[in-house]
Amino acid sequence: MVESAEAEEVWARIVGAQRQTIPGECPECAGVAPERIVWEDEFWILSYTDGPADMAASLLLQTREHTRVGQLDDELASQFGRISNRLVRIIENLPESAYVDVSRYGAHRGHFHVWFFAPHAEGQDSPADLPTIAAKLANWGGNARA
Known part of the structure; x- marks a missing residue:
């Protein structure tokens, strides 16, 4: 059984964890290609990636x-939830996309990022309308860039 003082120390280390800073070593911190940014605000960047041919959209937040x-503080975690929820609703209401898979992989790279993959809707083969995604997301804040 864990002693109370030991449990409190573990809890304090978890809650008090500091964000790691790796200037110049993290490719995400080094920047995203500006021409790939769909939407951005002060804290978040949404960019498109070259996804598989059967995807209407492959986006990275x-x-x-x-x-x-x-390690997200409560405010960033709350923003992530709101942005993700809005983004899924926007993409799923486009005629090009069937649904959205939200996925996290590549954690070994050490930077918070989540993928949004939208397969084509039946009978569709064109990419999702990035300017529409950007404009609708910007209705809640941030800047449309696509």
Whole structure:
């Protein structure tokens, strides 16, 4: 059984974890190609990637500041939830996309990022309308860039 003082110390280390800063070593912190940015605000960047041919959209949402999953403060975590929810609703209402898979992989890179993959809707083969995604997301704040 864990002693109370030991449990409190573990809890304090977890809650007090500091965001790791790796200037110049993290490719995400080094920047995203500006021509790939769909939407951005002070804390977040949404960019498109070259995804598989059967995808209407392959998007990557990441923090501007170097951080990891589990280290988001309450405000960033809340923003992530709102942005993700809105983004899924926007994409799923486009005629090009069937649904959205939200996925996290590549955690070994050490930067908070989440993927949004939208397969084509039946009978569709064109890419999702990035300017529409950007404009609708910007209705809640941030800047449309696509």
